[in-house]
Amino acid sequence: MNLAFTSITPAAEARASAAIAISGLSKSFTPSKTVFSNISFNIEPGSIVALLGANGAGKSTLLRCIPRLIAPDTGHIRIFGEEVTPARRELRKLRTRLGFVFQKHNLVGRLSALTNVVQGAQARGLGARAWLQSLAPECVREEAVHCLARVGLAPMAAQRADQLSGGQSQRVAIARALMQHPEIVLADEPAASLDPQAGDEVMQIFASLMREERKTVVFTSHNLDHALAFADRVIALGGGRVMLDSPSARLRASELRDLYV
């Protein structure tokens, strides 16, 4: 009997089963300024990963490369085995599977908290019905209020987003990400623009909701306590490469502090 075998390496197998697989990724903004070079790692489905590094280490750039908000120079990114490509239609489709929580919340200030959350449903192909809460079907409006309730803001649904505090705005942004039904949530320093107490509250809500929903999460942070408390795994960038990649249970804050020296 003549059987043809295809050899599958363990690395290829890991990439195929990963929620996010990054291989050989490089990015530089000018020829003399390389942000990172030849970075590779995989992120397992359902895990929460903290991406650490000093200012300019490339955390936010790397995070933005995943949905191709910034185009990498070389390398590959795969989302559940599907390559992130510049082709517009495919990219849009892939982005609908990725939620993104920004440091500065990025809400439309003139619109209500409810409309901002309803807009998350644009990722689900609702089109114009998800432009404003007044255009949305009743079930979508109800779901959006439910998302707001999960972040503790249902009573503020009608409030204009620019009248909310920083912590409340970030919670609305989390509710918008939930409304999207993403498989992966990326968060760029979600607590950085908040005072320590509001930052802790937002991270607590964010992490518990993500665990409840079994989402794969990558968040960047400068807060080492947040990284250790809320992440399963810590990846640290420095000098344009991965300096540390370890389960957070094996790490201590003092070890992580050395990354900033």
Added chain:
Amino acid sequence: MSDLALPSRLPRPSALGFVLGLAVIAFVIASFTTSGIAPDKLSRGIPALGRLVEQMFPPSVERLEPVLLSLLQTFQMAVAGTILGLVFSLPLAILAAPSLSPHPAIVWLVRGLLALFRTVPDLVWAIVFVIAVGLGPAAGVLALMVDTIGFAARFFAEAMEETDKGPREALTAMGASRSGVIFSSIIPQALPSMINTSLFSLEKATRGSVVLGLVGAGGIGIELKVSLEMFDYDQAATIIIAIFLLVVAVERASTWVRNRVL
């Protein structure tokens, strides 16, 4: 006194600068000469102006009803022209905004078209449309529409470009369509500025609609022209006062709306 040399109070002009300066002065003098403004003419003109004002007062209310009807038609032309202009301004503004337009060549083309609409005076557009669609208010409405597009589309495009990029990035990151990004993030942010521009467009169109009748494009302008040509200066005074009241009323209403909405 010290021996230190003081710098000159005025820098010495270059030869080219000196020649250009002389040319500018000569052109200004020539402009006044060509325009024929002279003290004797002004001294003759002021009493004539006094006589005209004397003949204008008291204003005649003999033809008040047709004058008010013409005034209403003028305002209706302004409203219709402004609304049509604003409707066309929105897509043109999107195409003229570099970060929203599908291609830089389209930006260049649309901006060129808007510059043409803006630079040609509305009275010239009115003549063009009188030739195209004949005498009457339709020509006036089309002229006001083109004038509004040239003004409003440019300001709409700038307002859209100035919006916060953050919400746009958030919607792009979740895979929202281009129209979704525009209508749920950019336009809501640009709306106060767009409302402001729309109200200014209405004020501008109201002022503009008054003179369009002079070239046969409908409205109260034709009434004014006929009154002046027939030496019915008291009648003309009524029309001028009516126009003044309309323009002031529109400006006051627009300020009120602006303060309430923005």
